[in-house]
Amino acid sequence: MSTSPKIALLEEYALVARALSAPARLMLLEQLAQGERGVEALAEKTGLTLANCSQHLQQLRRAALVTSRREGKAVIYRLTDAKTLDLMDLLRVVAERNLAQVDQILRGLSDGQDAPEPITREDLAKRLAEGSVTVLDVRPADEFAAGHIPGARNTTLAELERHLSTLDPSTEIVAYCRGPYCVYAHQAVTALRKHGFNARRLEGGLPEWREDGRKVLVNGD
Amino acid sequence: MSTSPKIALLEEYALVARALSAPARLMLLEQLAQGERGVEALAEKTGLTLANCSQHLQQLRRAALVTSRREGKAVIYRLTDAKTLDLMDLLRVVAERNLAQVDQILRGLSDGQDAPEPITREDLAKRLAEGSVTVLDVRPADEFAAGHIPGARNTTLAELERHLSTLDPSTEIVAYCRGPYCVYAHQAVTALRKHGFNARRLEGGLPEWREDGRKVLVNGD
């Protein structure tokens, strides 16, 4: 070791930070937060080419944020540690606090109107038990099928307009998506409110709900 | 905005992560955690050239992790937000959990022996009130002068050997330094234990102690 142990340690910490310093890798981690995935599925979801995706995954693996195992001819990646999600979340919090840019983008999502505070997972669980709420899962159908909040209805943003008439205007709607990094729920709430619905976002997304130890339905009810 | 809002957001988060992805900048943040500093002082402490230091500081500012103000002809930098320390700490935790490399380096610091668990700040405060402990501040004298735990004795690692005879072998010694990123306390504890002293590390360092709202003595008692 030519460098001092202090620098060597800092270099390791920096390696982890560097792994988080590309949008593509943040997307990959967001996907992996939903559950383990093969390389091809990840490439498709994130819009990366296969080779590029594979290389990003290897950078994540060098930083030990993900682990892989072989399953037949496929290689399955998963998060090494749920703490990584905390790290990403804190990254988001610090960015939102300090960077005016972030605030602007988020404001842009809500289209001029002020978005209401998100509902906590605990509150949603209570409301679900009472049946006094409609839950909307705004993720692609395959992710919905792989697991969702019990009782949730699935729709994509594109299809939302067509489903408006089937929603009860007198019940509050709670929308959720992949997690704090995902903007689908923001956009769904904005769209719904514009049509006069009483809609809010869920705090976090499915990975956080699952991590709380709450029930998740798999494979289309 | 040519890119989608989702990518734009991720780019902002990535910007923050990128700011943390160089050892030099982690060192700067560690210094700033002790309190605000001018550019020259930071350059000296970190061993960076002035221009280089200034450029790193500007990257940190771009990510809004630090803020600067002018004071006479000097520019004083400080952390924008204490949450940044949490972020760095979590970075460390994730790195320590997952990277075998980190474990090895830390093990190397303790020279083969197993280091005891660090003492919590709460426990140390109790022990201090009883007077049943010797507290050792293992930072450079100027940082000690700028603030330290009441009752602490200051010594550098280099001077530690010469001070051994003035330490009471029957009292437990608690060593601390700049914080979780700083290895001085690790090394001091190892040295002390090798000489038969009963020594432990404090969890965190002075910035964490201060953030707990605990008392700090300034300017040499």
Place this chain on the structure above:
DNA sequence: CTATCATTCAATTGATTGCTTGATTGTTCT
């Protein structure tokens, strides 16, 4: 053993980073 499929490796391009040197800006002191 060969064919096939999923993934990784290797080589290339253009862009970015880290660090150095020397000039420039902005502030204070005389």
Place this chain on the structure above:
DNA sequence: AGAACAATCAAGCAATCAATTGAATGATAG
């Protein structure tokens, strides 16, 4: 106004990174 000082800017270099393309590995199925 001019000298002295702290900090920043600008230019240049080597090193690294992101993305693309095409070839090579590793595992399975026939």
